[in-house]
Amino acid sequence: MQSTPHEDEDPTVISLRGATASLGSRPVLRGVDLTVRRGEVVALLGANGSGKSTAVRAVVGQVPLTSGELSLFGTDFKRFRQWSRIGYVPQRTTAAGGVPATVREVVTSGRLTRTRFGILRRADKAAVEHALSLVDMEGHADASVNALSGGQHQRVLIARALAAEPELLIMDEPMAGVDLGNQEVLANAVRRQVEAGTTVLLVLHELGPLEPLIDRAVVLRDGCVTHDGPPPEAVGQHALPGHDHVHPHAAHDAEPLRTGLLS
Numbered sequence: 001m002q003s004t005p006h007e008d009e010d011p012t013v014i015s016l017r018g019a020t021a022s023l024g025s026r027p028v029l030r031g032v033d034l035t036v037r038r039g040e041v042v043a044l045l046g047a048n049g050s051g052k053s054t055a056v057r058a059v060v061g062q063v064p065l066t067s068g069e070l071s072l073f074g075t076d077f078k079r080f081r082q083w084s085r086i087g088y089v090p091q092r093t094t095a096a097g098g099v100p101a102t103v104r105e106v107v108t109s110g111r112l113t114r115t116r117f118g119i120l121r122r123a124d125k126a127a128v129e130h131a132l133s134l135v136d137m138e139g140h141a142d143a144s145v146n147a148l149s150g151g152q153h154q155r156v157l158i159a160r161a162l163a164a165e166p167e168l169l170i171m172d173e174p175m176a177g178v179d180l181g182n183q184e185v186l187a188n189a190v191r192r193q194v195e196a197g198t199t200v201l202l203v204l205h206e207l208g209p210l211e212p213l214i215d216r217a218v219v220l221r222d223g224c225v226t227h228d229g230p231p232p233e234a235v236g237q238h239a240l241p242g243h244d245h246v247h248p249h250a251a252h253d254a255e256p257l258r259t260g261l262l263s
């Protein structure tokens with residue numbers, strides 16, 4: 001495993017303790033404990049509406065906790081400022097939402113947290129090109145993101161997160177709406193990150209091509225953890241009691257999804 005400049009610090013990358021959170025008046029997290037240690041690949045599984053997205057959004061500060069504790073890289077969330085150490089790929093977003101940006105421009109935007117005043121140095125440009133190559137999008141770097149398929153969009157969003165060379169990569173359903181060919185490319189990109197020592201937290205509907213990478217599964221049900229341990233066997237999440245998930249099966253190279261952060 002790659003050594004990191006922070007190797008001597010607390011190996012706990014994410015620590016969520018007794019976390020509760022509400023959306024509107026609805027309690028969505030009801031006492032969640034989640035620990036992710038350096039170098040681990042953890043899958044967050046559970047039925048639709050069990051609180052998976054809310055849990056990862058709480059970890060990245062998009063949903064405030066109503067009680068409980070969160071620390072990142074050993075630092076209490078309130079004092080944590082090192083956001084460039086975290087790459088986040090949210091659920092169901094488009095790369096540009098109609099903005100006439102190129103693939104390279106969108107990926108470059110993910111590097112800005114590593115720059116001073118947004119000025120790109122040689123190392124920054126190299127990191128952007130490397131991120132593009134990790135998801136096999138070098139050949140599309142100058143294409144408009146609005147002309148991409150759904151699977152290619154997802155590859156660009158992951159490259160945007162990788163451009164900052166994060167130590168922790170958080171991805172919310174990276175395979176949703178992505179055809180098998182693009183899933184393989186994404187799985188390869190994640191595999192290379194894991195081999196380089198990146199810590200990964202994934203929200204997944206089913207383990208799919210990422211299965212060999214996953215060290216541990218945490219299963220949520222109604223905002224509570226019902227399992228924290230080895231991932232379910234090869235049959236995937238379907239093996240879990242109470243599995244009642246609706247799957248967004250992708251058509252061949254599905255259309256870009258049109259809702260999300262930037263749209």
Ligand SMILES: Nc1ncnc2c1ncn2[C@@H]1O[C@H](COP(=O)(O)OP(=O)(O)OP(=O)(O)O)[C@@H](O)[C@H]1O
Pocket residue numbers: 023024025026028046047048049050051052053054055
């Ligand atoms: N803005 C909101 N206001 C009120 N309730 C919400 C809001 N967003 C989500 N919820 C509800 O919170 C619950 C948890 O949602 P969340 O997206 O975290 O679940 P999930 O496990 O990620 O589901 P899925 O697998 O369908 O993505 C769901 O019942 C959802 O309907």
